[in-house]
Amino acid sequence: MLYQETGQFITDYRLDKRFFRLKQERWAFAALLACAFLLVPAIGNDYWFSAILIPFLVLSLAGLGLNLLTGYAGQLSLGSAAFMAVGAFATYNFHLRVEGLPLLASLILGGLTAGGVGLLFGLPSLRIKGFYLIVSTLAAQFFVLWVFTNFSWFSNHSSSGVITAPRLQLLGIDLNSPVGRYLLTLTVVLALGLLAKTIVSGELGRKWMAVRDMDTAAAVIGISVPKTKLLAFAISSFYLGIAGALWAFTYLGTVEPHGFDLSRSFQILFIIIIGGMGSILGSFLGAAFIVLFPILLSNVSSGLLAGAIDPGQLENFQKMMFGALIIFFLIKEPNGLAQVWLTLKQRLRVWPLRF
Amino acid sequence: MKFLGKHRWLWLALGLAVTSVSTQVQAANEQYFPLQSYRIGPYAAGGSGFFGGFIDYLQYVNAKEGGVNGVKFTWSECETEYVVEKGVECYERLKKGLNGAPAAATNPLSVGIAYATLERSTADKLPLITINHGRTDSTDGSVFPYAFPLQLNPYSEVSAIVNYIGQQSGGLDKLKGKKIVTLYHGSPYGKETSPILELLAKKYGFELTLLEVPHPGNEQQSQWLSIRRIKPDWVILRGWGVMNPVALKTAQKTGFPADHIIGNIWSNSEDDAAPAGNAAKGFISITTHPSGTSFPVLQGINQYVVKAGKGNLQDPKRFGNVYYNLGVVNGILNVEAVRVAQVKFGKRPLTGEEVRWGFENIKLDDARLKELGALGLVQPLKLSCADHEGGGAVRFQQWDGSKWKVISEWVQADRQLLRPIIEKSSHEYAKEKGITPRDCSKEEVAAK
Numbered sequence: 099m100l101y102q103e104t105g106q107f108i109t110d111y112r113l114d115k116r117f118f119r120l121k122q123e124r125w126a127f128a129a130l131l132a133c134a135f136l137l138v139p140a141i142g143n144d145y146w147f148s149a150i151l152i153p154f155l156v157l158s159l160a161g162l163g164l165n166l167l168t169g170y171a172g173q174l175s176l177g178s179a180a181f182m183a184v185g186a187f188a189t190y191n192f193h194l195r196v197e198g199l200p201l202l203a204s205l206i207l208g209g210l211t212a213g214g215v216g217l218l219f220g221l222p223s224l225r226i227k228g229f230y231l232i233v234s235t236l237a238a239q240f241f242v243l244w245v246f247t248n249f250s251w252f253s254n255h256s257s258s259g260v261i262t263a264p265r266l267q268l269l270g271i272d273l274n275s276p277v278g279r280y281l282l283t284l285t286v287v288l289a290l291g292l293l294a295k296t297i298v299s300g301e302l303g304r305k306w307m308a309v310r311d312m313d314t315a316a317a318v319i320g321i322s323v324p325k326t327k328l329l330a331f332a333i334s335s336f337y338l339g340i341a342g343a344l345w346a347f348t349y350l351g352t353v354e355p356h357g358f359d360l361s362r363s364f365q366i367l368f369i370i371i372i373g374g375m376g377s378i379l380g381s382f383l384g385a386a387f388i389v390l391f392p393i394l395l396s397n398v399s400s401g402l403l404a405g406a407i408d409p410g411q412l413e414n415f416q417k418m419m420f421g422a423l424i425i426f427f428l429i430k431e432p433n434g435l436a437q438v439w440l441t442l443k444q445r446l447r448v449w450p451l452r453f
Numbered sequence: 454m455k456f457l458g459k460h461r462w463l464w465l466a467l468g469l470a471v472t473s474v475s476t477q478v479q480a481a482n483e484q485y486f487p488l489q490s491y492r493i494g495p496y497a498a499g500g501s502g503f504f505g506g507f508i509d510y511l512q513y514v515n516a517k518e519g520g521v522n523g524v525k526f527t528w529s530e531c532e533t534e535y536v537v538e539k540g541v542e543c544y545e546r547l548k549k550g551l552n553g554a555p556a557a558a559t560n561p562l563s564v565g566i567a568y569a570t571l572e573r574s575t576a577d578k579l580p581l582i583t584i585n586h587g588r589t590d591s592t593d594g595s596v597f598p599y600a601f602p603l604q605l606n607p608y609s610e611v612s613a614i615v616n617y618i619g620q621q622s623g624g625l626d627k628l629k630g631k632k633i634v635t636l637y638h639g640s641p642y643g644k645e646t647s648p649i650l651e652l653l654a655k656k657y658g659f660e661l662t663l664l665e666v667p668h669p670g671n672e673q674q675s676q677w678l679s680i681r682r683i684k685p686d687w688v689i690l691r692g693w694g695v696m697n698p699v700a701l702k703t704a705q706k707t708g709f710p711a712d713h714i715i716g717n718i719w720s721n722s723e724d725d726a727a728p729a730g731n732a733a734k735g736f737i738s739i740t741t742h743p744s745g746t747s748f749p750v751l752q753g754i755n756q757y758v759v760k761a762g763k764g765n766l767q768d769p770k771r772f773g774n775v776y777y778n779l780g781v782v783n784g785i786l787n788v789e790a791v792r793v794a795q796v797k798f799g800k801r802p803l804t805g806e807e808v809r810w811g812f813e814n815i816k817l818d819d820a821r822l823k824e825l826g827a828l829g830l831v832q833p834l835k836l837s838c839a840d841h842e843g844g845g846a847v848r849f850q851q852w853d854g855s856k857w858k859v860i861s862e863w864v865q866a867d868r869q870l871l872r873p874i875i876e877k878s879s880h881e882y883a884k885e886k887g888i889t890p891r892d893c894s895k896e897e898v899a900a901k
Contacts, residue, residue, distance in 0.1 A: 258641035410492025413532040
């Protein structure tokens with residue numbers, strides 16, 4: 099019995115509120131962190147850092163941002179990429195225009211700006227719900243990109259509208275190497291992930307879930323629905339903004355507004371649908387599926403089938419396979435990968451006995 | 454255990470993949486080209502033609518001469534779909550070489566991917582070739598040692614187009630009061646030249662209107678309605694992929710004559726004009742290389758590669774078209790760089806750093822081009838540490854309904870005007886990034 103709970107008693111409220119209630123979970127998490135911070139930098143290569151781990155972490159964070167809004171507070175949105183763009187461009191401009199501002203401060207200011215813009219586009223949510231709300235967030239998607247494309251001030255009058263990353267430096271340590279960028283991303287994502295866990299298990303998270311499940315009932319028990327919804331938009335956009343800045347600066351090193359187009363918003367939406375709505379872990383699992391699986395397919399097929407099939411056809415074939423897997427998976431487990439994890443945990447509790 | 458058991462096939466596939474990677478053997482004496490190609494998506498026509506020509510030229514050199522001085526060429530492809538993130542992934546995957554064969558240079562044929570891999574290329578010491586496109590200020594090799602916008606950078610391109618319009622109007626001074634509209638693709642590539650067009654408009658006194666077409670360019674109704682209102686003398690089409698035929702068709706619908714539309718370097722292929730049908734008749738575009746199969750080098754490719762059934766193109770009719778020939782030109786320049794570098798560093802597979810030296814010392818005059826069988830296909834080119842572009846001239850061609858006809862001699866860009874702008878921009882970049890520019894006067898002495 100790998101997942102035994104016997105002998106672990108919860109004796110006070112503080113213990114009950116811990117992130118991980120079981121000893122095994124705490125150990126596993128500590129091992130995971132040690133692995134991510136010590137082992138991976140020691141054995142990873144450029145390809146793993148630059149092409150796999152960093153985009154995975156950044157999209158996890160973006161998925162987490164949308165999950166707070168859609169999964170926990172029940173507000174549908176298709177404007178995720180727009181808030182990412184705001185975060186990226188705001189961080190760039192803060193860093194460029196405020197002399198001597200530390201990187202982390204620019205990042206937070208960029209996130210706050212995105213939060214502000216998110217709040218603004220969240221206002222319609224006070225009057226409209228569901229699919230109608232999607233349309234208003236879609237407006238954010240188009241409007242924000244239009245602004246960044248048409249006003250060259252935002253890209254420091256770069257003729258092509260592309261912004262490039264500032265020198266990544268934190269407390270005098272140069273982070274421009276792939277390992278440095280990975281560690282920076284990992285630290286930010288970990289901190290925000292833990293913060294999100296605190297938020298959703300606290301008072302605000304409960305309010306969000308109350309509004310999500312039935313806003314009339316929430317209002318009746320004294321929750322201020324407008325305030326709760328707007329906070330969800332602001333905090334979610336803050337997360338997305340930070341994710342956008344990381345996407346631009348630690349992953350690609352450069353970005354143009356159209357890097358944050360509608361298809362990116364869809365990608366983030368798929369991450370939370372596949373990973374699991376209303377689950378922190380789900381955001382990470384979803385991002386892993388969306389980011390890593392196509393890369394795995396492409397690596398496997400270019401290793402196994404190289405030369406046998408036309409490269410373009412091979413790519414189409416991978417797309418079909420990926421699509422088929424998504425459909426299969428959602429039929430089998432509509433609640434996402436997070437639910438698979440819960441089921442697995444449940445089985446491990448009784449293993450080797452059967453149910 | 455049941456959970457694992459149910460997914461046995463997945464583990465099997467994984468295991469197979471791992472073993473297939475680990476059983477590859479070490480291959481010696483080969484020079485590798487990582488190809489970030491794209492054969493699907495809205496830009497497939499460009500990608501499959503260009504990379505087809507590039508691969509066929511490498512095959513031709515292998516088949517005819519056994520490579521360069523006994524060093525054979527090898528390559529592998531990674532599909533990017535012209536998507537920046539995929540391009541970065543492919544770059545990181547392939548940059549280390551293949552089975553021990555070192556990578557010579559990367560050729561992404563995408564401005565977005567080039568921007569995203571520019572700093573990586575510099576850090577990895579691997580030349581980044583952006584033939585006919587790319588970041589203009591990377592022409593200044595003292596700041597961008599590893600980027601090569603060969604033949605024609607975007608600024609030279611528009612400058613040459615404006616010079617041609619001047620010629621057609623009877624002198625550059627006649628440009629005053631003319632109206633020119635530039636219809637551009639909404640991407641870094643499309644926007645790159647806007648400031649230069651504005652500068653030229655101020656200098657020559659023509660009225661310029663810049664109209665953006667959002668990616669990928671299927672929807673242009675409102676832009677062409679604006680054009681009808683403006684009634685310009687010329688429209689410069691700065692398109693890419695599907696945007697070009699749509700532009701020509703919409704122009705016909707709104708009654709704008711095709712022979713007053715000038716396509717830029719990525720609006721100049723058969724794949725851009727032919728799908729527009731008779732709307733394209735009379736359409737003018739620039740080119741750095743004519744299409745056609747009469748050049749000895751293309752005859753050679755036909756004999757050694759295509760007839761041997763190894764041609765890379767799926768549709769044999771595209772052999773010798775604009776994109777294909779650009780791929781061949783790109784192949785000639787890459788192979789030439791390896792050849793030049795081998796003279797200095799020895800007849801063996803070279804590192805990216807050594808190949809970069811080769812690129813900086815390419816010197817193609819008419820005699821050399823004749824030897825290569827590419828006289829008239831490639832423009833005379835001389836690169837140096839300070840000048841990573843080398844040429845800067847274009848010819849104009851017109852679509853007669855079924856093929857391109859060259860209608861002008863080489864029209865040169867105003868490189869004197871552009872150079873200070875390029876240097877200002879590259880030095881700004883150097884300052885922003887904390888780069889100390891190389892001293893090119895020293896390098897050139899050392900090379901002699």
